Amino acid sequence: MIKETLVEEIKNCEKLLIGIGEEWKSQEAVDIQVLYDKLGELIQDKDYFIVTTVTDGEIRKSSLDQRRIVAPCGNVSWRQCSKSCTKDIWEQGEIPDDICPHCGQPLTGNTIQAEDYIEEGYLPQWNAYTYWLSATLNKRVLILELGVGFQTPTVIRWPFEKTASINNKAHLYRIHGSFSQLSETVKGKADSISENSLEFLRNL
Ligand SMILES: [Zn+2]
Incomplete structure (x- = not known):
């Protein structure tokens, strides 16, 4: 009902x-x-x-x-620098090796689970x-x-x-x-x- x-x-x-x-x-x-x-x-x-x-x-x-x-809370299919050296956010696959082009650290999901969540996403x-x-x-x-x-x-x-x-x-x-x-x-x-x-x- x-x-x-x-x-x-x-x-x-x-x-x-x-x-x-x-x-x-x-x-x-x-x-x-x-x-x-x-x-x-x-x-x-x-x-x-x-x-x-x-x-x-x-x-x-x-x-x-x-x-x-x-x-x-973000989503894992967007990628951010795991060290948050930049506020840039990429689509999944946009950076083929999933490595931050600015500092060389791995990318991670743009979510609240990131060490330093980039909220600009x-x-x-x-x-x-x-x-x-x-x-x-x-x-x-x-x-x-x-x-x-x-x-x-x-x-x-x-x-x-x-x-x-x-x-x-x-x-x-x-x-x-x-x-x-x-x-x-x-x-x-x-x-x-x-x-x-x-x-x-x-x-x-
Ligand atoms: Zn970086």
Whole structure:
């Protein structure tokens, strides 16, 4: 029943904010591209923005609109100098030997796991996101949190609760296999669905 309601709410919302978290790491789902594509079909006509903390870069291979995605924790398919001697960031394969052309040290994934994460990789999309978010006030905003736990709650979980609480027309769905609990600030404006978000989408 809640699945039908959710699909109906997607149809009726003006803005759709989606957070993708830990449950979407690709090793936990062999059919991750199928699920990204399914999500893409579900939201294709909507004014959406996706924030993901997953760094495996799989979402970049999906059919989702890349201009509507920000990955603040980075992604491994972008390369940076492991010693951060430069703020340059390269596409995978762009530097054939994966060695920094400036200092000769190995390149590494442009993610928060890097010793010195170069945040310039995601900042242009972050600016696009904050601009998009500023236009959601007083709109019917549907917020979908898919598998976001507590690894980096400052990126999605807590800001999404804030967005839900300050917007009168916002509604949040928090879908997670074990961490779907809601804070007091969003009581009455949010639904908690205690189901693995991949399973939830697969069965939608
Ligand atoms: Zn270097």
